[in-house]
Amino acid sequence: MRVNVSDIIKTEGAGIDVNFSDNLPGLREYDTSVEFKPSFEFTGRIVNLGGLLKLSGGLHFEFSANCLRCLKQVDTVSDIKVEESFVEVSKSDDVDAYTFEGNVVDIDKPLMDNIILALPMKIICSEDCKGLCKTCGTNLNIKNCNCDEREIVDPRMEILKDYFK
Ligand SMILES: [Zn+2]
Ligand SMILES: [Zn+2]
Known part of the structure; x- marks a missing residue:
């Protein structure tokens, strides 16, 4: 999802709503043992905080995986909070920071990173499986x-x- 921030880029404190329901095909490049449902829903905002663009909101996604112990399919619904900042690419000397260029912010990468971090270490169908x-x-x-x-x-x-x- 690419967000056009031309309306807020010159005004400190200005924000725009970011709401979308879409898939994140880039997730396939992450090594996970889970199968994501194609639709991800994000509801949030990007705010111009001086040198930074701050993204915050909630992300809803669903995935299924096999129970580690009995192999039964386990479907999981997840809602997580996302808070990330973006630095203009020419001002970024930190390789880990998310960057944007011109008037466009691509929020896919931070969303995917947050999804991967939120996945459980081990998936089991029930504690006493x-x-x-x-x-x-x-x-x-x-x-x-x-x-x-x-x-x-x-x-x-x-x-x-x-x-x-
Ligand atoms: Zn036996
Ligand atoms: Zn099980």
């Missing part, structure tokens, strides 16, 4: 299997078990 049996693959949330549980015990634990006999 029992996962799959490591021997036969049965989904232990649905039924139990007859595998000998000792087969999956860590060998170091086996040693301890003998020790406590």
Whole structure:
């Protein structure tokens, strides 16, 4: 999403509303194990704060991924707050800062960075998901299997078990 800021660029304190519903195709370049729903909704504002353009607002997005333990599909709806600043490209000596050139601010990159940061480290269908049996693959949330549980015990634990006999 590219925002034309010509109306506010010369007036300190001036702001414009930024509302859009669109996809962020650049997200594919990020390495994630989740599948994003194509539509992202942003509602916010860009304000001219002297040397900076400040973007703030809320971003709504949805994604699905497989439970780390049982592989079931987990759909997640996420609403995050975004606050980022943009520096005019010629005034930026910080390589990490978001920049803009002329009258156009491209807000895709900061939005995508915020989305990636907001993704959970691990996705599980529920805190007490029992996962799959490591021997036969049965989904232990649905039924139990007859595998000998000792087969999956860590060998170091086996040693301890003998020790406590
Ligand atoms: Zn699960
Ligand atoms: Zn089993």
